[in-house]
Amino acid sequence: MKKAISLMVLGAILGVTAAAAAGQTALPKGYEKWDKSKARIDTDKKSLFYGIHYIYVDKKAMKSYKSGGAYPDGSRFVAVNYSIKEENGNKVPGKKNMIVVMQKDRKEQQTGGWRFAGFTPDGKPSGLDGKRDCFGCHEKDAKGRDYVISRYADFK
Numbered sequence: 001m002k003k004a005i006s007l008m009v010l011g012a013i014l015g016v017t018a019a020a021a022a023g024q025t026a027l028p029k030g031y032e033k034w035d036k037s038k039a040r041i042d043t044d045k046k047s048l049f050y051g052i053h054y055i056y057v058d059k060k061a062m063k064s065y066k067s068g069g070a071y072p073d074g075s076r077f078v079a080v081n082y083s084i085k086e087e088n089g090n091k092v093p094g095k096k097n098m099i100v101v102m103q104k105d106r107k108e109q110q111t112g113g114w115r116f117a118g119f120t121p122d123g124k125p126s127g128l129d130g131k132r133d134c135f136g137c138h139e140k141d142a143k144g145r146d147y148v149i150s151r152y153a154d155f156k
């Protein structure tokens, strides 16, 4: 049992190191405690967020999210998507199927000064590329809002 635990710890350390080496963004620890949006339902099957998702905003990002200005370095957003489950005629979150992260980093010029990263439901990097897989929509929909698409007015 002890051995199994230490192997898990080693795996976690190696995983983090590999992510850092590739210049990727790690899934922020404790994001579940950040400010959380109401459930956001998207019934368009062609949408990336088909399902029910929640957006989490950290303290650094919240000020700009409210005022609409540019975001300071280090600002973070996490969005967690679930499938849609019907329960007594209501749409409720089913299985978690995707986690995405945006972290402000001025050095990331190609993607509007943000690092975009995707994760599997259990928090492993899903190999998506910020420029290829993410930035297009954010550039198109929110160039004037520092590439943050959702609005604080719809948050809660």
Ligand code: HEC
Pocket: 040, 047, 048, 049, 055, 077, 078, 079, 100, 101, 102, 116, 117, 118, 128, 129, 130, 133, 134, 135, 136, 137, 138, 147, 148, 149, 150, 151
């Ligand atoms: C097909 C278009 C599209 C693509 C591609 C896309 N997004 Fe988004 N993203 C959106 C939309 C629309 C929202 C706003 C959702 C809402 O209002 O609830 C959003 C919101 C977000 C948010 C919450 C902050 C914000 O901008 O409101 C994060 C974090 C995010 N996306 C990360 C990513 C990552 C990482 C990728 C690539 C893996 C990605 N997105 C690719 C359309 C897209």
